[in-house]
Amino acid sequence: MNFLFLSWLLLGLGACTASLPWRSSKIPAILGGGSAVLGCLSGLIAAGQGLIAGKAETFSLPWSMPGGSFSLRLDGLSAFFLLPLFIVGLAGAVYATEYMQKEKAPLHWTWYNFLLVSMAMVVTAANGLLFLFAWECMSLTSFFLVITEFNLAEAVAAGWTYLLATHLGAAFLFAFFLTAGAFSGSLDFSSFHLLGKLSVPVASALFLLLLVGFGSKAGIFPFHVWLPDAHPAAPSHVSAIMSGVMVKTAIYGLLRMCSFLPVSPVWWGGLLMALGIIGALFGIAMAALQRDVKRGLAYSTVENVGIIILALGFWMQSRAAGQHLIAALALAGALIHLLNHTLFKSLLFLGAGSLIHGSGSRNLNHMGGLMRRMPVTSLLIVCGGMAISALPPFNGLVGEWFIYRALLGGGSTLSGLGGFFPAALLGLLALVGGMVIIVMTRIIGIALAGSPRSPEAAQAHEAGWPMLSAMTVMALLCLAGGLAPVLLLRVAGQAGVLLDPDSANLFAGQDINPWWLGMMAFMLLGSLLAAFSFSRWRQRRGTVAAANTWGCGFAFPASRMAYSAESYTELAQSGMFCSCLIPESKDGQTVGYFPLIRSFVFTAPDPLLEKFFRPLFQWTAGYCRRCCCRLQSGNLHIYLFYVFSATILLLFWAWQR
Amino acid sequence: MKITILQLFLHLLLLFGLSPLLSGVIGKTKALFAGRTGPPWLQLYYDIWKLFGKGLVLSRVTTWVFRAGPVVGLAVPVLAALLIPFGSIGAPLSFTGDLIFFIYLFGLARFFTACAALDTGSAFEGMGAVREVTFSCLAEPTVFFAFIVLARLSGSLSLDAMFGQTLAASWHSAAPSLLLILVCLFLVTLVENCRIPFDDPNTHLELTMIHEVMVLDHSGPDLGMILYGAAMKLFVLGALVVRLFLPGTTGSMILDLLLFAGGMLLLAVIIGVVESTMARLRLLRIPQLLVGASLLSFFSLILLLR
Numbered sequence: 001m002n003f004l005f006l007s008w009l010l011l012g013l014g015a016c017t018a019s020l021p022w023r024s025s026k027i028p029a030i031l032g033g034g035s036a037v038l039g040c041l042s043g044l045i046a047a048g049q050g051l052i053a054g055k056a057e058t059f060s061l062p063w064s065m066p067g068g069s070f071s072l073r074l075d076g077l078s079a080f081f082l083l084p085l086f087i088v089g090l091a092g093a094v095y096a097t098e099y100m101q102k103e104k105a106p107l108h109w110t111w112y113n114f115l116l117v118s119m120a121m122v123v124t125a126a127n128g129l130l131f132l133f134a135w136e137c138m139s140l141t142s143f144f145l146v147i148t149e150f151n152l153a154e155a156v157a158a159g160w161t162y163l164l165a166t167h168l169g170a171a172f173l174f175a176f177f178l179t180a181g182a183f184s185g186s187l188d189f190s191s192f193h194l195l196g197k198l199s200v201p202v203a204s205a206l207f208l209l210l211l212v213g214f215g216s217k218a219g220i221f222p223f224h225v226w227l228p229d230a231h232p233a234a235p236s237h238v239s240a241i242m243s244g245v246m247v248k249t250a251i252y253g254l255l256r257m258c259s260f261l262p263v264s265p266v267w268w269g270g271l272l273m274a275l276g277i278i279g280a281l282f283g284i285a286m287a288a289l290q291r292d293v294k295r296g297l298a299y300s301t302v303e304n305v306g307i308i309i310l311a312l313g314f315w316m317q318s319r320a321a322g323q324h325l326i327a328a329l330a331l332a333g334a335l336i337h338l339l340n341h342t343l344f345k346s347l348l349f350l351g352a353g354s355l356i357h358g359s360g361s362r363n364l365n366h367m368g369g370l371m372r373r374m375p376v377t378s379l380l381i382v383c384g385g386m387a388i389s390a391l392p393p394f395n396g397l398v399g400e401w402f403i404y405r406a407l408l409g410g411g412s413t414l415s416g417l418g419g420f421f422p423a424a425l426l427g428l429l430a431l432v433g434g435m436v437i438i439v440m441t442r443i444i445g446i447a448l449a450g451s452p453r454s455p456e457a458a459q460a461h462e463a464g465w466p467m468l469s470a471m472t473v474m475a476l477l478c479l480a481g482g483l484a485p486v487l488l489l490r491v492a493g494q495a496g497v498l499l500d501p502d503s504a505n506l507f508a509g510q511d512i513n514p515w516w517l518g519m520m521a522f523m524l525l526g527s528l529l530a531a532f533s534f535s536r537w538r539q540r541r542g543t544v545a546a547a548n549t550w551g552c553g554f555a556f557p558a559s560r561m562a563y564s565a566e567s568y569t570e571l572a573q574s575g576m577f578c579s580c581l582i583p584e585s586k587d588g589q590t591v592g593y594f595p596l597i598r599s600f601v602f603t604a605p606d607p608l609l610e611k612f613f614r615p616l617f618q619w620t621a622g623y624c625r626r627c628c629c630r631l632q633s634g635n636l637h638i639y640l641f642y643v644f645s646a647t648i649l650l651l652f653w654a655w656q657r
Numbered sequence: 658m659k660i661t662i663l664q665l666f667l668h669l670l671l672l673f674g675l676s677p678l679l680s681g682v683i684g685k686t687k688a689l690f691a692g693r694t695g696p697p698w699l700q701l702y703y704d705i706w707k708l709f710g711k712g713l714v715l716s717r718v719t720t721w722v723f724r725a726g727p728v729v730g731l732a733v734p735v736l737a738a739l740l741i742p743f744g745s746i747g748a749p750l751s752f753t754g755d756l757i758f759f760i761y762l763f764g765l766a767r768f769f770t771a772c773a774a775l776d777t778g779s780a781f782e783g784m785g786a787v788r789e790v791t792f793s794c795l796a797e798p799t800v801f802f803a804f805i806v807l808a809r810l811s812g813s814l815s816l817d818a819m820f821g822q823t824l825a826a827s828w829h830s831a832a833p834s835l836l837l838i839l840v841c842l843f844l845v846t847l848v849e850n851c852r853i854p855f856d857d858p859n860t861h862l863e864l865t866m867i868h869e870v871m872v873l874d875h876s877g878p879d880l881g882m883i884l885y886g887a888a889m890k891l892f893v894l895g896a897l898v899v900r901l902f903l904p905g906t907t908g909s910m911i912l913d914l915l916l917f918a919g920g921m922l923l924l925a926v927i928i929g930v931v932e933s934t935m936a937r938l939r940l941l942r943i944p945q946l947l948v949g950a951s952l953l954s955f956f957s958l959i960l961l962l963r
Contacts, residue, residue: 371776392762411805420959434795441771449772535728569787
């Protein structure tokens with residue numbers, strides 16, 4: 001715990017000093033970046049201690065807040081979430097020293113460091129009020145980071161959507177904590193075990209409050225609408241933190257609070273599974289339609305959160321049904337996938353930032369041919385793409401392997417509806433897995449491969465060593481996870497044992513052990529190496545001639561003729577997607593022998609935002625405005641009447657008490 | 658969880674030695690239907706040998722990803738072949754849950770073949786890449802449903818046991834389900850190896866093709882590796898179909914080997930017959946057929962859920 005305080009102290013000092021009016025622009029970078037790096041290192045030690053020791057540390061200070069106490073608790077579950085937080089925080093800090101523009105950097109360091117502190121506080125808080133305080137700090141600091149590019153209208157608009165969504169979600173959390181506090185008599189988590197005695201309907205109502213409150217932060221399907229706008233608007237390393245870590249703090253909250261509630265009835269798990277699979281399918285379909293590379297990655301976060309929620313739902317459902325082996329597999333899958341997603345999604349966001357930094361555009365159609373000009377970044381993005389597509393030998397497969405095994409276990413042993421749902425989910429999850437490959441080959445094939453699609457892309461430059469080293473570390477961690485899946489299971493076990501001891505005890509068993517997966521990853525690397533050396537050996541015999549792309553004898557291919565981001569998904573879009581997802585396109589048709597010049601406009605906004613939430617909120621705003629006009633009529637006697645009636649009501653209230 | 662040296666040796670021998678012959682058998686069958694003599698039985702061996710001795714021409718646009726396509730395309734089927742039984746010869750590598758690894762291995766090959774195709778910057782090859790990833794994506798649920806049926810029948814989650822000794826008994830107890838997934842796996846074999854009715858491996862210049870167009874720019878040893886890898890992929894997926902069709906064992910390893918080899922050749926003849934008697938489907942019909950196959954395999958699972 002001491003290292004955690006040291007980390008907060010360092011981060012806090014850096015945050016306060018970086019934005020002072022220093023004369024040289026280097027000083028904020030040194031102060032902010034240095035403190036962030038040191039703070040994250042110290043935090044990593046704290047997380048490592050928590051994971052290795054495996055027992056909870058508590059800390060408490062009196063706090064003059066009514067109902068609040070400054071009490072912290074660092075146990076296996078907290079340490080499990082602190083670990084990715086500080087890894088990505090560290091990589092992001094190193095990355096930002098190069099990525100951030102000079103004039104915006106100092107203030108950015110303040111918000112960045114405070115964001116890290118508040119996220120670490122969210123996962124260690126042991127009091128409801130402190131949790132909400134840290135939660136709000138996290139929302140506000142990340143809001144300021146989202147609007148770092150405050151001179152761009154779309155960034156500010158995305159920021160407002162985010163602020164609105166996160167506060168609506170927080171309102172549900174306030175409702176939860178007030179209700180829970182009323183039931184248990186105190187806002188301290190140590191007294192929340194009394195919630196375990198609640199009746200099922202009351203507990204279910206609390207669970208729904210949690211689902212909406214945390215779901216709006218985690219990007220669970222119907223509440224994800226802010227996420228595809230806000231994550232891309234932020235600087236890339238902040239996108240990495242938000243997509244990789246911040247959405248996970250919401251899942252932490254959900255898990256922690258659910259652990260206080262009584263053991264769930266079956267339908268909680270069923271609800272989570274339904275939301276999860278819909279979110280996964282929806283997220284990956286939308287990701288395939290985006291031409292903005294970061295927006296595509298943000299939708300892929302919606303998909304991955306969907307997969308995690310699906311696995312968590314399956315865990316809850318199997319636990320309620322008493323199938324502990326399946327529950328253990330699903331829980332391990334959810335936790336490992338959560339950890340893995342942090343690693344590869346931040347790698348991909350950092351890589352996307354590097355592409356934007358190098359080529360000056362976020363549009364896939366303006367990139368192209370970056371593999372030649374930015375070889376290291378491209379290699380790392382290919383690694384990230386393989387990891388997120390769950391391809392061996394990277395870590396993505398490990399989490400999905402557990403989830404698939406849980407679903408296979410359910411589908412192949414249970415009878416009736418108990419076997420039907422896991423089997424159906426398995427098929428849909430396989431579909432999602434196939435679509436992830438479409439999305440990732442699209443990003444790699446359109447942005448990195450081929451020839452440059454714009455003059456800027458032809459002039460693109462490789463990132464410097466801070467950005468590259470940050471990405472390399474993430475890529476190596478992804479590879480390490482794939483080669484040593486047992487380690488991932490160990491780490492997940494520390495969190496799992498707090499959530500579901502019956503299932504987590506099975507983690508150590510031979511039946512669950514994934515060491516063969518690591519073994520196969522090594523064998524894959526071996527056979528790839530053998531095939532590669534064969535290819536090299538044959539190549540040495542002949543000469544390697546360079547020529548134009550043959551392409552069936554078409555001698556003058558131009559980048560404008562190559563497949564574009566939209567044409568890449570046209571087949572999937574027309575063959576597989578339901579009509580509500582089809583993007584709006586305007587006038588791409590050419591008619592007749594001598595067509596006029598035509599323009600083609602293609603936009604893929606979020607259908608849920610455009611067709612449901614925006615009309616709903618606009619109607620609400622209009623209604624409230626009309627009510628307001630009626631109340632504030634401008635006549636003095638009406639206002640005096642308000643004051644008078646309010647006073648009388650207060651008197652009555654005081655008298656009643 | 659076992660590694661047997663003899664099984665490993667037999668697997669590699671069969672895979673490397675026999676896989677290019679299937680293409681020759683298919684070619685001969687098609688020639689028979691068309692009344693031609695057709696290419697020699699061993700044509701693909703000659704082609705591969707010739708290509709391995711040739712020089713390499715690379716497009717100026719391409720990078721390492723382009724070279725990685727053939728490497729992955731060759732390494733993946735070899736590793737995948739070690740996870741499945743060939744006839745009644747058990748898999749050399751087997752562990753609980755290896756079927757997921759098996760499916761994602763082919764995902765890896767697809768990922769790199771598509772990236773390599775896009776690396777040439779040609780619209781032709783982009784088109785092929787799109788079709789490959791989209792159709793395989795639709796075929797994936799079918800494979801999972803088929804495997805879950807077999808897992809249910811055998812009570813195990815490793816390919817070796819799922820396609821193992823219990824299969825013969827399962828044919829007695831659950832013949833309708835197994836018949837359905839036999840059809841589905843045959844369809845998956847056709848789509849994954851780009852055969853008619855999904856793709857025509859003979860057309861190079863039509864806009865309808867998938868796999869052939871992706872490898873247009875590969876040449877020399879790289880093309881040889883791609884051809885070899887494709888032949889092995891057909892062999893591996895075909896081996897699953899053959900095992901499903903010919904379960905059980907005769908007791909003698911030599912007879913089992915001959916039975917398996919005969920089964921593979923029969924499969925090649927059937928593919929040749931399908932290719933000779935059917936036309937390629939319209940492109941937009943293909944997703945419908947694939948979704949149909951998924952539903953069929955899901956139905957075969959429902960038959961078992963009771």
